[in-house]
Every structure is written in C-alpha cells, then in structure tokens.
Amino acid sequence: MRLRKARFKQERGDVGRSPLREAFHRLFKHRAAVIGGIYVILLILVALFVDTTIFAKIIGREPRPLIAPKHYAEVSFFERDLPPGTPGYPLGSDYLGRDILSRTLYGTRVSLSVAVVAATVSLVIGLTYGVISGFSPTGVDNVMMRFVDFLYGFPLLIFIILLQAYFKAVSRQGATGFIGVMVNIDKALGGMFFLFVALGILNWIGMARLARGQTLSVKQKEYIEAARAVGASNLRIVFRHVLPNIIGPCIVAETLAIPGYILTEAFLSFIGLGVTPPTPSWGLMISETYQGLRTYPWETLVPGAALATTTLAFNFLGDGLRDAFDPRLRGTYTK
C-alpha cells in the first residue's frame, strides 16, 4: 500500500513538470553551462554599461566611460607601450598610449553585437526559408533545397571578404539613397552594421536545412492533422503549431553557431575588413600588435584572452543548452 502511494507520488511529481522546466532543470545541473552562462551575462552587462551611451542617449549628453577607466580612443603620446601594472594602466597601454583594459572592455560591444545580430538575422532568414520549403509542395521544396545545396558548395568566407570589401569601398566613397542610409548607419556604429549584413546574409543556409528537416518531421504529427481537421488555415498551423515545436532545436543550433560569428568578426577585423579603427575589436587589436609580440606580449595576449574566453563561454552555454533541450543529440556538435 505504502509502496503504491510512493509510486503514485512519484508519478505525480513527474507530471507536474513541464518539458521546459525539465529542460531548465537539466541546464542548471550542467556546471560548465552555468559558468558559461554567468560569463555571458557578465559580458552583456559590460557591453551595455562600458560607457554611459544608454543614459546619454536619453538625456542627450555626450557618453562618458562607466566601467572602462578611459575612452577607447584616448591617445597619450608619452605613455606608449607601458607594461601591465603601471599606475593608470592596469593592463598596460598600446602603441598609441591607449589603455588596453578599456579597449578590451569596449571590444565586448562589437563581439556581442555581432553575435546577437548575426544570429538573429540568420535565424529569421533561415527559419522562414526552411519552414516555407518544408511546407511547400514537393516540387517547390525540391527547387528550394537544390538552391541551398548549390550555395553549400560556395566558399562562403571568400564571399564575406568580397562583400565586406564592397561595403567598405562604398562607405568610403559615399552614396545616396537607400545605400546612403545604410552607410550612415554603418558610420554611426563604427563599421559594425555592414558586418551584421554580411554575416547574416551568408550564414542562414545551415539554419534553413535544419528548419526544413524539423518542419517535415513535425508536419507528419497527429496534432497537425487534428488542426487541419478542425479547419485551421495554413498560416495558423505554421504559427500556432509548427513554429513553437521547431523553435527549440533551431535556437540551440544558433547558440552553437555564435562562437563562429564572433570568430569571423575577429578574423575580418584582423585582415582589415572588419570594424573601422579606432573602434576597438579584439581581432583588430591582435592584428595591430602581434608583430610586437617579442617586446610587448601583453598587447596581443590581453585581447586574445578576452576573445578565447568569450568563445569558450558561448561554447559551454550552447553545449549545455543542447544537452538540456535535446538529450538525444548529446555530444553530436560539429564545428
């Protein structure tokens, strides 16, 4: 009798938890993911409050550094290449006498903005394309997927480089009309806007494949048939029944793609096609200083450490999310 009661209690306990809560429970048990998540939250806070841009925009004053000790472009000609620990320069200064700590802190802004915006853009485009393809008649679906396969054979990095070169040249030359508006936005963001566009435009392919596969498998389920039987329109089925069921794996996959975006941004800034100097990006800081590695190693290693820990944190978080939301996929991440 007692045994049966205990079992009943246990079953009720299982029923009481929604899949979402279950997933979060699993996520919080994943120690590395929690550490990664805390680090990411810290990074977001740093990116938001590294200076007073947010308040300044509201009140209408010039932004001042808040977390960072100095402004990222504050040059001091007589205090160049100082080692870490110098008073006023906790992590040293670079070849123009700019505070490395401040520049590294400001660098979170570029990295995180690229991560968030590129991920959102590619998620939206990929999801739309994938769901439409999965929901279309076989003929349309085939054509749409052939197109994706076709793009899959493209060397994407090369096209990102070419696109960036195009955007850079256009913004240097000045433009009018629609492109002129984009150029102005880009200038206001220190060269980040075109990075978003280039990364977002070219990285939706994997997402489209995933979304289509998920849509196809969900489409066969009974509840879709039921919804159709009661006369729900296609649009309603997509938004009420398909999207909520496929969004989880798609978001997890996008989180796992974020380190890739951060690295691509760093790469583009490294080869001089990323943000516009003096906007601090970790890749740019590394490329400006790696040749002086013998004498001033900290100038390269500090932004390098920031870059590596950030990608590490996102990888841990993405791993944990995947394990939590889809235990079947455990350990099947491919780069």
Place this chain on the structure above:
Amino acid sequence: MVQYIVRRLLWTIPVLLAIMTATFILAHAIPGGPFDFRGEKQLPESIRKNLERKYQLDKPVYVQLGKWIWDALRLDLGPSYTTRAQTVNDILKRTFPISFQLGLLALLLALCIGIPMGTIAAVKQNTVVDYGATFVAILGVSIPNMVLGPLLIWIFALKLGWFPAARWGTDYTQLHLGFFPPITSAKFWLHAILPAFTLGTAYSASIARLTRASLLQVIREDYIRTAYAKGLHSRRVIILHGLRNSLIPVATVLGPMFAAVVTGSMVVEQIFGIPGMGKYFVTSVTNRDYPLVMGATLMYSLLLVFANLLVDISYAWLDPRIRYD
C-alpha cells in the same frame, strides 16, 4: 561508381561557373578600379584610360567575364595588375603549394590527435578521462587561430627558443615545390610544427567530439555485441568493427573542413610570415587585382569541390552498404 563520379564531376561545372560569375560581378561592383590611385601616385587620365584599355577593362563586364572563362579553360588566368612581372599563374604556382602543404599537415595533425582522443573518450564514457577529453576538446574549439598563434610563438619561439617564429621556406622552398611536404627535411619540420599545430588544434578538437559521439552510438549496436560474444579482443572490436563505421560522420565534415583549413590559413600565414596564397587573396581584393581575385577564388572553389567529391567516394569505402548506382 565511375558513372557516379562522372555525374558528380559534371555537376561541378555549373557550380564552378556560378561561383566564378558571382565573384567576378561582386569584385567588379566594388567601387574604384585597379588603377585609381590617390594622392601623389595618381595617374593622369589618359594613362589610366590606356592601361584600362590594355587590360580590356573598358569593355562591358559580360565580355570581360566571357574572356576570363575562355582563358581559364585554356589554363591561362591572366596578368596580375599589381605585380606586373608575374602572371596569376606564376603567383598561384608559387603560393598555392605552400598553403596546400600547410593545410594538409594541419588536417593530418587534426586526424592523428582527434580520432584517438575521441575513441578513448567514448570507450571510457563518463569517467575522468572522458570529461577531461571533452573539456580539452571544447577548449581547443574555442581558442581562435589568431590567439593560439601568438601564444605559441610567445612560449615556444620567444621564451623557450625551440622553434623559429617566422622565416618559413628560407632554406628549402627552392628545392621542394611539390604539393607534398618535404617530410625528410628537419628544417621543414622546425618551421612547420607551430603553424600546423595552430591551424589544426580547433579541427582536432571538433573531430574528437564527433568521433566520440558517433562511436558511442555504434558501440550500442547489435553487431558489436556479437563481436564481443565471439570472444574477440575488445581492442579489435573497437578499432576494426566500431571505429570504421563511426568514421562516416567524421568523413562528412572532412571535406568542408579541408577547404576551411586552407582558407583559414590566411591568419596563420600572416602571423607566421608564411608566403602562402591567403595573403595574396586579401591584398588582391583591396587592390582590385581582378585576375588574382578570380584565380585565388578558383583554386579555393576547386579545392572545396574536390574535397567534397573525395568525401563522397570515401563513404563507399567506409560503409559498403552505400552504393552509387
């Protein structure tokens, strides 16, 4: 099988054509031409016009594209606008093998580290060894080339002085211009180890994770139990029966990976001062050196296409159930 390969090769023709057309249009759409110098180096209008006429830049884009394709079919990739003493063919002949060697070494290194690490992690699932290997793998995936390169130089070249930091190819490139690394030369290895390691680490880590995941699935199959039941040694079961089947997902990523390794070598080449193709590609884009852009893109695309083809063929060898008829 032969039929399949022929079909695949035929399919690459439209893909390559599309890639090259897109590259050509995009490269020409970038504002500014190859001879639009600014400031002191600015050319008089008439000279610029003459130069553009000489390279047929005054013709419509589709005529230029057609001419480029026609020349490329005869293996002539045209002149380079910036280094006029060399044609694009010369530049690629000199630099591509270096990038290829570096990429090949990095990938081999990645395989040699990744597969054993993944296998050990899978066999000892949920032990300290497994967690350690997984942690190292995530660490490896996370460290970007541009951080690992300077770090390795700083530790092994500058502090310890074991390896040279740069000056790749100063002693032996004249002798070894083949596609395969001069493995007998000790000097080559001294120069190659740091860059290959920098380039290969991230890939070895992701290969390790993939191997572990797919081996874990394979180990639970019935035929593995049968093999154990026959009384085979566990090492033989894992390596001969398990590993071979679990390598299929690994083979899938190797194709794109190899192309990514060779393109990814841009950063590593720059950090280690290696005279490979990556640097030329970036500078040719900023210099509007259209033929060099096209030539380098063609090499990268060919590499990508053939790597994918090799992967598809290797499936048939790894998994005899796969037939291409």
